[in-house]
Amino acid sequence: MRKYSWGEELSRKRSWFLGVCLMLGLAVLGDPAVGVAQQVAEQSEATPPRPVALFNVAAIDRVLADVDYVFAAAGRPEFSDFVGSLLANVRDFAGIDRKKPLGLMVFVDPSVDLKPVPVGYLPVEDMNKLIKTFSAATLTIKRAEKAGDYEVIGPRGILQMRQVGGYAFIAEERETLQQDLPNPAGLTGSLTSNYDLAAMVDLRDMPDALRTVFAQGLRTSAEEQLRQREKESDEQYRFRRASAESVLEVLEMAVEDGQVLTVGFRASPQARTAVLEADLRVKSDSGFSEYLQRIAGRRSQFENLLQAEVPFTFSTSWSLGQQGRASFTELINMLERRISAELGGTPADKSPVTQLADIFRRTARDGHLDFFIQMRRYDPGLFVLLGGMKVTDGQKVAQALARILQKIDERSELAELQLNALSYQGVTVHRVRGQRVSRRDQRLYGEKPSLYVGGGGRTLWFAVGGANAVSALRVAIDQARQDTRNSAGGSGIPFRLTVNMTDWVQNANPEQPFGRIGRQAFQPDADALRIELQPTDDGARLRVEFEEGFLRLVGLLLTQRLEQRLQF
Numbered sequence: 251m252r253k254y255s256w257g258e259e260l261s262r263k264r265s266w267f268l269g270v271c272l273m274l275g276l277a278v279l280g281d282p283a284v285g286v287a288q289q290v291a292e293q294s295e296a297t298p299p300r301p302v303a304l305f306n307v308a309a310i311d312r313v314l315a316d317v318d319y320v321f322a323a324a325g326r327p328e329f330s331d332f333v334g335s336l337l338a339n340v341r342d343f344a345g346i347d348r349k350k351p352l353g354l355m356v357f358v359d360p361s362v363d364l365k366p367v368p369v370g371y372l373p374v375e376d377m378n379k380l381i382k383t384f385s386a387a388t389l390t391i392k393r394a395e396k397a398g399d400y401e402v403i404g405p406r407g408i409l410q411m412r413q414v415g416g417y418a419f420i421a422e423e424r425e426t427l428q429q430d431l432p433n434p435a436g437l438t439g440s441l442t443s444n445y446d447l448a449a450m451v452d453l454r455d456m457p458d459a460l461r462t463v464f465a466q467g468l469r470t471s472a473e474e475q476l477r478q479r480e481k482e483s484d485e486q487y488r489f490r491r492a493s494a495e496s497v498l499e500v501l502e503m504a505v506e507d508g509q510v511l512t513v514g515f516r517a518s519p520q521a522r523t524a525v526l527e528a529d530l531r532v533k534s535d536s537g538f539s540e541y542l543q544r545i546a547g548r549r550s551q552f553e554n555l556l557q558a559e560v561p562f563t564f565s566t567s568w569s570l571g572q573q574g575r576a577s578f579t580e581l582i583n584m585l586e587r588r589i590s591a592e593l594g595g596t597p598a599d600k601s602p603v604t605q606l607a608d609i610f611r612r613t614a615r616d617g618h619l620d621f622f623i624q625m626r627r628y629d630p631g632l633f634v635l636l637g638g639m640k641v642t643d644g645q646k647v648a649q650a651l652a653r654i655l656q657k658i659d660e661r662s663e664l665a666e667l668q669l670n671a672l673s674y675q676g677v678t679v680h681r682v683r684g685q686r687v688s689r690r691d692q693r694l695y696g697e698k699p700s701l702y703v704g705g706g707g708r709t710l711w712f713a714v715g716g717a718n719a720v721s722a723l724r725v726a727i728d729q730a731r732q733d734t735r736n737s738a739g740g741s742g743i744p745f746r747l748t749v750n751m752t753d754w755v756q757n758a759n760p761e762q763p764f765g766r767i768g769r770q771a772f773q774p775d776a777d778a779l780r781i782e783l784q785p786t787d788d789g790a791r792l793r794v795e796f797e798e799g800f801l802r803l804v805g806l807l808l809t810q811r812l813e814q815r816l817q818f
Contacts (some may be wrong), residue, residue, distance in 0.1 A: 324805025445514030590716025
């Protein structure tokens with residue numbers, strides 16, 4: 251069997267082929283009564299193959315509605331008319347049903363090693379009008395001898411097209427269109443219902459033996475990169491290898507147990523949001539399925555703090571597997587050696603650095619990485635950085651930190667050190683102020699910000715800021731002590747990130763582009779970016795939600811660029 255180059259094949263005629271398919275609106279969701287599947291069934295009892303990849307546009311009109319929404323959000327609806335004038339150049343896609351989806355399927359040719367075979371599909375409302383639309387796009391349609399067959403002739407070559415019922419299929423080779431093809435309506439129904447634009451990779455028909463070969467190839471390729479590098483210390487190497495092994499473990503499970511990966515985008519003027527999702531489905535009862543369910547097995551002890559509407563929140567509540575614990579442990583070991591060397595000791599000295607590292611190693615063995623960091627705004631234009639981490643013994647953390655800070659102070663590297671600056675609800679916190687403060691930190695936290703760090707119970711606490719940092723810590727400690735069972739976070743969200751942009755743009759220089767255009771784009775009720783990773787019943791989903799301010803920002807940037815180019 252001869253080897254096949256994906257890169258070579260996809261490069262050949264790629265822009266020409268995709269340009270034709272996308273420009274004409276390759277549609278999918280036609281009338282099932284006249285769909286491809288029924289006509290194929292009359293010819294053969296064989297089940298049509300599933301494509302290994304799919305790109306789907308829900309409908310031309312839905313995409314144009316998204317464009318209208320973006321320009322309207324930016325306060326420049328006149329640019330929608332400009333887009334409409336561009337469509338007039340291709341006869342407004344006459345002949346294509348603009349209310350049905352459009353897309354591109356990619357199959358694998360079994361006769362050639364992993365050869366990709368792209369097939370475009372579009373709903374035909376009127377073939378004669380469609381031929382004229384092709385002509386407006388500098389393409390020529392030539393009818394073939396067989397009824398329903400056509401050639402699409404363009405400046406870069408010839409494509410084949412076949413009309414079957416309400417669909418037109420486009421491919422590079424006529425033999426491709428003579429084979430059984432799946433019914434696009436059934437193939438893309440869920441994508442069209444959920445997303446305006448979507449891409450899908452489907453590995454359900456990939457043989458297990460081939461998956462194993464890919465996984466082994468992945469491991470072999472990675473081993474070359476996992477060797478110790480020249481001038482790389484042993485602890486650096488062990489940490490890098492443990493981290494890479496953890497990532498490699500996930501990739502191998504994805505290859506062996508992954509089923510369907512879907513990435514989709516939708517905009518909702520009613521909800522004033524846009525959503526980007528990546529959804530992974532895996533084999534049930536597989537090692538990967540067990541891994542994905544396990545990572546969200548524990549609820550964050552900081553759940554009550556994570557519901558606050560603040561400028562920035564990042565949190566992870568991740569149940570670590572064996573490789574994750576090993577990677578975390580090697581990171582602790584590496585930092586222990588580096589800090590010990592800076593302070594003139596070694597881990598063998600049983601110094602406070604080693605005592606602190608021992609607590610983190612026990613935390614790693616416990617297998618739950620529970621951490622959060624927030625930016626909270628108190629004074630106009632000033633922030634407090636606040637964070638916490640679950641540890642096995644917070645009081646011993648505070649004791650070890652006190653001794654470490656004293657050692658640093660003895661080296662005259664601190665402007666001010668105040669041990670036990672705060673004792674509250676069993677938490678002991680020390681205050682440290684450095685000798686130099688960057689302009690960026692002064693702009694964020696004030697003229698003389700301090701670091702507050704300590705612990706108590708099962709928590710390491712820290713904060714950076716001015717006088718308000720103490721009150722921020724008190725509030726956070728109180729909130730963390732409250733019962734989290736009735737909070738809105740659910741049971742275990744492994745990864746969360748939220749950014750509320752209004753405070754950031756108000757803090758930015760209005761003379762700079764970000765500050766100027768950001769003030770136009772973001773308002774307090776429509777300025778949030780939210781990212782969450784969560785397991786699902788059959789895999790995992792990464793969800794990114796943009797409130798309307800981000801769409802307004804896109805619209806403002808687009809109109810600004812168009813005005814510059816077109817002198818609109």
